[in-house]
Structures are given as structure tokens and as C-alpha cells.
Amino acid sequence: MQNNPPEHTITTKDLSIFYGNFLAVTDVNLNIESRKITAIIGPSGCGKSTLLRAFNRMNDFVPSSHVTGEILLHGQNLYGADIDPVEVRRKIGMVFQKPNPFPKSIYENIAWGARINGFKGDMDDLVEQSLRSAALWDEVKDKLKKSAYELSGGQQQRLCIARTIAIQPEIILMDEPASALDPISTLRIEELMQELKQKYTIIIVTHNMQQAARVSDYTAMMMLTGDSRSGTMIEFSETKLIFTNPRDKRTEDYVTGRFG
Amino acid sequence: MNPPFDLTKKPRIGESLIQSLLFLAGVLSIFTTLAIVYVLGKEAWLFFGSPEVTFAKFFGGTKWQPGIGQFGIWPLVTSTLVTSSIAMLVSLPLGLSAALFLSEYASPKTRSALKPILEILAGIPTVVYGYFALLFMTPLLQNIFGEQVQVYNMASAGIVMGIMILPLISSMSEDALSAVPRSLREAAYAMGATKFETSLQIVLPAALSGVGAAFIIGISRAVGETMIVAVAAGAGPNFTFNPFQAAETMTGHIARISGGDLSYNSIDYNSLFAIALMLFLVTLVLNLISQRVVERFREKYE
Numbered sequence: 001m002q003n004n005p006p007e008h009t010i011t012t013k014d015l016s017i018f019y020g021n022f023l024a025v026t027d028v029n030l031n032i033e034s035r036k037i038t039a040i041i042g043p044s045g046c047g048k049s050t051l052l053r054a055f056n057r058m059n060d061f062v063p064s065s066h067v068t069g070e071i072l073l074h075g076q077n078l079y080g081a082d083i084d085p086v087e088v089r090r091k092i093g094m095v096f097q098k099p100n101p102f103p104k105s106i107y108e109n110i111a112w113g114a115r116i117n118g119f120k121g122d123m124d125d126l127v128e129q130s131l132r133s134a135a136l137w138d139e140v141k142d143k144l145k146k147s148a149y150e151l152s153g154g155q156q157q158r159l160c161i162a163r164t165i166a167i168q169p170e171i172i173l174m175d176e177p178a179s180a181l182d183p184i185s186t187l188r189i190e191e192l193m194q195e196l197k198q199k200y201t202i203i204i205v206t207h208n209m210q211q212a213a214r215v216s217d218y219t220a221m222m223m224l225t226g227d228s229r230s231g232t233m234i235e236f237s238e239t240k241l242i243f244t245n246p247r248d249k250r251t252e253d254y255v256t257g258r259f260g
Numbered sequence: 261m262n263p264p265f266d267l268t269k270k271p272r273i274g275e276s277l278i279q280s281l282l283f284l285a286g287v288l289s290i291f292t293t294l295a296i297v298y299v300l301g302k303e304a305w306l307f308f309g310s311p312e313v314t315f316a317k318f319f320g321g322t323k324w325q326p327g328i329g330q331f332g333i334w335p336l337v338t339s340t341l342v343t344s345s346i347a348m349l350v351s352l353p354l355g356l357s358a359a360l361f362l363s364e365y366a367s368p369k370t371r372s373a374l375k376p377i378l379e380i381l382a383g384i385p386t387v388v389y390g391y392f393a394l395l396f397m398t399p400l401l402q403n404i405f406g407e408q409v410q411v412y413n414m415a416s417a418g419i420v421m422g423i424m425i426l427p428l429i430s431s432m433s434e435d436a437l438s439a440v441p442r443s444l445r446e447a448a449y450a451m452g453a454t455k456f457e458t459s460l461q462i463v464l465p466a467a468l469s470g471v472g473a474a475f476i477i478g479i480s481r482a483v484g485e486t487m488i489v490a491v492a493a494g495a496g497p498n499f500t501f502n503p504f505q506a507a508e509t510m511t512g513h514i515a516r517i518s519g520g521d522l523s524y525n526s527i528d529y530n531s532l533f534a535i536a537l538m539l540f541l542v543t544l545v546l547n548l549i550s551q552r553v554v555e556r557f558r559e560k561y562e
Contacts, residue, residue: 090452103559
């Protein structure tokens with residue numbers, strides 16, 4: 001087997017994120033490998049979600065937020081002056097902490113995003129394929145016209161994954177996608193992630209260290225540091241190294257539960 | 261064995277007092293409504309009971325002249341519908357656009373500056389609106405559409421009524437739009453939706469029940485509004501759908517007739533109650549229709 005150098009989709013360079021004058025995340029340098037799952041872990045309030053939301057420019061909706069440094073997607077700076085955030089979000093999809101399907105039918109939940117993204121093909125086919133990819137088709141195929149709110153929380157979350165897949169992004173961001181779900185639904189989402197990484201690059205924020213250890217290939221450990229108490233990435237490496245042989249004492253304390 | 265603490269029931273006077281006061285307040289408002297309906301019904305019954313009046317005449321006639329035995333309600337109903345429709349055609353698109361701007365586009369600073377200004381509109385007395393219609397809007401319409409616009413006309417009254425209702429529509433709609441959870445907007449944006457697609461296709465349908473309520477209250481106000489139409493729409497029943505002509509609405513007619521020297525229990529006097537009952541019915545039917553429409557198209561979240 002030939003050992004190709006890893007292909008990086010997203011690279012951050014000295015990325016710092018501000019809310020007004022408050023430095024929320026400081027100097028992150030990160031290489032996200034293509035078609036792998038990268039987990040971002042760390043204690044509450046250390047800027048994991050802020051970092052994740054920088055990747056698809058969701059922080060733009062916080063009026064006072066801005067970034068310094070660069071996030072490069074295949075060499076293009078996502079915060080360049082001529083970049084359209086709407087286009088960025090079409091390539092970098094997102095699944096949120098709490099399932100947030102649209103108050104439309106199951107079918108429309110998937111069709112809507114495809115339609116606004118200019119999809120011209122066979123919509124029925126796209127809906128079916130997306131639902132199959134999200135391992136939801138068999139459960140919903142007889143009630144596509146029903147409201148998405150009739151589904152269980154776990155099903156809703158898989159629907160949210162399905163609608164993200166339907167717009168064919170390259171990267172899927174997941175912000176604690178299973179934290180509002182029961183263990184069985186959580187397991188299904190985790191299994192689904194393993195299938196999705198055949199085609200997509202996944203970045204997941206999680207509170208749950210077992211989850212990070214189970215699902216991810218790489219792990220970024222974040223922590224509040226310095227006098228300004230801003231979030232910093234203190235360690236980034238292969239997941240098995242983070243959990244078995246961390247370089248940083250703080251990482252070791254955190255992953256072994258001795259933190260704080 | 262004595263329990264270590266006392267868990268038995270004790271009277272809570274304040275609690276039961278408040279409860280009965282609240283109950284009383286609720287009963288009072290229901291009673292008032294019922295009493296009004298009763299009085300309207302009773303007097304209207306006398307009206308329909310008089311030998312000159314028949315249901316066929318009332319609902320079939322297009323002339324309202326009680327003095328010569330003409331009791332067709334239609335001219336009053338059509339002018340009410342024409343002025344109210346014009347008012348809604350003005351206030352709904354403008355109010356909804358303003359609400360969308362305030363809730364989805366405006367920065368918090370702009371919003372806090374604009375909202376009070378819009379609400380000033382709601383504080384203007386309707387008689388001022390009435391003269392505004394007569395002395396400003398009518399000449400304006402005459403300039404644009406020429407001679408065909410009469411001095412008293414339904415168009416100017418309707419437009420100005422729309423301006424009066426606008427703050428109500430916009431502020432209620434804005435509340436409904438703002439109440440849509442942020443997570444839905446985020447979901448839409450994360451799918452690569454633009455601001456316009458998000459507000460129009462995700463936020464607005466989710467807020468439709470609130471927007472519908474605004475519409476219902478707006479149309480009820482338009483149908484019931486008296487002063488503007490009494491001043492500017494015309495003083496005489498006229499069966500027409502031409503908005504540039506003068507025509508008296510149900511409310512305008514009641515105001516004009518009841519202001520004169522009416523003898524108690526005359527046919528004119530009783531007819532007022534029949535018109536009032538009709539007004540009540542029109543409002544009720546419009547409410548029911550709008551509720552149906554809203555229920556059909558709204559998108560429920562949770």
C-alpha cells in the first residue's frame with residue numbers, strides 16, 4: 001500500500017476570533033484532513049463552538065464578531081474580501097446541537113435546501129438518496145408528507161444530516177450533534193458518521209470524550225489559557241495519541257477526568 | 261407517633277381571593293359580549309318583525325332608504341367591504357414589509373429608533389386621520405386620477421385607514437417574526453440560504469399564525485372604523501364598487517343617523533340595530549375565514 005501524504009481541506013493560520021474586544025479563540029493552527037473525522041474537545045466555554053462556527057462563517061451573525069488570521073479551504077481564504085459567506089455555507093454544511101428541522105414536511109426539509117441551491121435534477125430521487133445516506137429512509141418513506149416535527153429527536157437529527165447531505169457539501173460541521181439524544185440515537189448518529197466519512201470531511205465538537213475517542217481520527221484539545229482566559233488549542237494529533245499518550249499534561253488531566 | 265413536621269392543608273386566603281377576582285374579570289367580559297349580542301338581537305328582531313321589512317328585502321335590495329321603505333343592506337355592506345379591502349391592501353404589504361425589515365434586517369440600533377416612530381402613528385386620533393383623508397389624500401387622488409374622484413370617496417378613506425392600521429400590523433407581525441426560534445434561521449443560513457430566502461420561506465411561514473392574528477385584528481379594526489369613513493367616505497348609501505365614488509359604510513351610517521333626532525322605536529331606530537348586527541356578522545365571518553386560511557398555510561414548529 002502506498003502512503004500518500006494526507007490531503008488537507010481546511011487549514012487555519014493564526015486564527016483568532018473576537019467578540020467585540022473580547023478574544024474568544026486565539027491563534028489556532030490546524031490542518032483538517034480530508035475524509036476523516038476531526039473532533040474538537042475541551043471544557044465548556046473554551047471556544048469549541050466558536051471555532052467550529054468560524055468555518056462556515058456562522059459567527060457573521062454576531063454583529064461584533066471578527067477574525068484575524070486565515071481559514072484556507074483548498075487555499076482560498078474564507079475570510080477574504082471577495083468571499084461570499086452564502087457560497088461558503090453551501091460547501092461547508094452544519095448540523096446543530098439541538099435538532100432543528102424546518103417546520104415543513106419531511107420531504108420539503110430536504111427539497112428546500114436543494115432548491116435554493118439551484119438543484120435541477122429529480123427531486124424525489126435526491127430526497128430518497130439523502131434519506132438513505134442518513135439511514136432514515138426506511139423509517140420515513142411512508143410519511144414523507146408528514147411534518148418533520150412528528151419524528152423523534154434522533155430521527156430529526158438524522159433528517160438534519162440528510163438535508164445537509166442533499167446540498168452536497170464537502171465538509172460537514174457537527175456541533176455536539178448527539179448531546180440532546182438518548183444513548184441509542186447517539187449510537188446511530190455515530191455509526192452514521194463512520195459511513196459519511198467515506199465521502200465527507202467531518203469536524204465535530206463534543207463534550208463527550210468517549211464519543212471523541214470512539215468516532216474521531218484526529219482530536220483537537222482546547223482550553224482556556226493565559227490572563228485573558230481565551231480559548232486556545234493546546235494539542236492536536238491523532239485521536240489514539242491524545243487518549244493514550246498525550247503530550248500536554250492538561251490534556252492528560254482532562255481526558256482522564258482529573259481536570260479541574 | 262407524631263410526624264416531625266406538619267403537612268396538613270391550611271387555608272390560603274390570598275390565593276383563593278385572587279383566583280375569584282380573576283375569574284370574575286373573565287366572566288365580566290364574557291357577560292358584556294353576550295349582553296351586547298342580546299340587545300342587538302332583540303332590537304333587530306323588532307326591526308325584522310315590522311310589516312314593512314322582510315328578509316328578502318333586507319338581503320336582496322340594493323337601496324337603503326328607510327324613509328321610503330327601502331331596506332336593502334347591500335350598499336352599506338359593499339362600501340364597508342370596499343374601504344376595508346383598500347385598507348388591508350395598503351396595510352398588509354406595507355406592515356409586513358416593515359415587520360420583516362425590523363425583525364430580520366435592521367440592526368438593534370435602527371430597530372430601537374424606528375419602532376417608536378411607527379408606534380406614534382397608532383397614537384394619532386382617528387378624527388385627525390379622517391380630515392387627513394379628506395383634505396390631503398382626496399386632493400392627491402384627484403391630482404392623479406382626475407375628475408372621476410369625488411370629494412367624498414371610499415379610496416381616500418380606505419388608504420388612510422390602511423395607514424392607521426399599519427403600525428398594528430407591523431408591530432404584531434414583528435413580534436411574531438421575532439418569536440421564531442433563532443435555530444430555524446441558523447438552519448436555513450447553514451444550508452446556504454440568503455437572508456431574503458430565509459426570512460420569506462422559513463421565518464415568515466413559521467410566524468404565520470401571529471401574522472394572521474395581526475391581519476384579523478387589522479381587518480376587524482378596518483370594518484369597525486367609524487370616524488375616518490364618516491368624515492371622508494361619503495354621507496349617503498350608494499351601491500357601487502367604484503372606489504372613487506362616495507358611499508356610506510355601515511359604521512358611517514350608524515354614526516350619522518344615531519347623531520340625529522331619532523324617535524325611540526321608530527323603524528329608523530330599529531334599523532340601526534339590524535345594521536349593527538350585520539356588522540357584527542361581517543366581522544365574525546371575516547375572522548373565521550382568515551383563521552381557516554392561516555391554519556391551512558401556517559408551519560408549526562413544536
